[in-house]
Amino acid sequence: MRDAEGFDEFYRGTAGRMLRYGYALTGDLAEAQDIVQEAYVRAWQRWRKVAAYDHTESWVRLVVARLATDRWRRIHTQRLALRRAGPPGHAAAPSDDTVLLVGALRRLPAAQRQAVALHYLCDLSVAQIAAETGTSPGTVKSWLSRGRAGLAAVLDDVTPEAHDVG
Template sequence: MAEHIGFEEFYAGTRHRLITYLYAMTGDRAQAQDAAQEAYDRAWQRWSTVSGYDDPEAWVRTVAHRLCMNHWRKARNRVTAYLRHGTGRDADPPGENTVALITALKRLSVAERQAIAMHHLMDLSVAEVAAQTGIPVNTIKTRLARGRRALAGLLDEDASEEYAHA
């Protein structure tokens, strides 16, 4: 019985065997590692129950195998849909203004970028942004003001550089 074994010891003693099994089953090492990680995560969340099973490793192996089967099933369904409907029209590449905006947004703090994206791109009110983030309304207003000011400077800077190279 494995109930006296801690999760860390269980993981260390079974990880290599499980990944080897999944790799042999899938032929894809990354998929095997992903499925194993998910299965161990589920086992850890239920360790008080799983550790009492006669063979906790079999439980983890079954969960991981099912995760791989779901992956294969989804892949098969994607191929079937592709064969039935073909691919959609390719998306046009982003315009210069979009690239400039995204580049500028990346230079803002995460907090400012979040406030601007939620307010201006998702059309949420300041109160809705505050409610969804759990941040006071005045803080959201400050982040929006600072973010807009920074974006204006960054976009003007990019435009100035573009004209200088023309």
Template sequence: MTVEEFEEFYAQTVARLTGQLYVMLGDQQEAQDVVQEAFAKGWVRRRQMDRDGHPEAWIRTVAWRLAVSRWRVRRRTADAWRRGGTPPPHVEPPGPDHLLLVDALRELPAQQRRTLTLHYLCDLSVEQVAAETGLSASTVKTHLVRGRAALARRLHDPRIEEAPDA
């Protein structure tokens, strides 16, 4: 991938990928951070991304892994604060401007949230989701069915439960 091709790829996909990671993570700033960091890593490996043939999936996967890594660091930091006896600084809860759907998605297990996002927001097929996440196609379908049902309960919308299977 040439410099110009990478710049064009970035311009065409950064907003979409940031939106997708926002839905997966439930945090706009975190999504922006991990997507930018993933693109920085992609810049260094742009020839490899071009050979693999799925640069958008590569960036999305790297961004997801960066987010997971950050969660682990935060958890270890919180554990250290607890052991030290000093509580972490107070953070205000999200304001009312947060979307109801994002709140409902946050309550889902991370893998279900990621699977739903990849399938419905990223418009990936079950097979593509399976390839990107390393899950079997049947596990992806199970996550989709259970995720839709959980969202329907949380959003009190019976139409979601009736959505056709993937």
């Protein structure tokens, strides 16, 4: 069994310094928090061995430094790939139909919106949606029915010119 109390004491005594160190290495507080957290996770996983070291804090500091270096390598690799590939192309503006549909979906209750999206955008069957959402197929059918009716009502209100054919 690992010495949780000993680890907790070590963590409380060193975490602030490690975060400042990680921040100095990365220049990004959120990234520093992530790598320091990862360093302490690794220390906890090996706590029996790490706790026996003469300089336990040095071991964690080394892990923080290596994780920060890995981050810089990853960023460098991503920049090289971006230079080779060039910037992404211009994204076209969404069509009016897309804007209307997204607006209509946002007006549905969350369960209906999820069921409609899973069924029509992800091509899931009623049974698959029921399994994924932890509900009965009857509930899913109800959500789909109400969702379609809700979408129709919203879209009819938004696009009255569709009915003015004449």
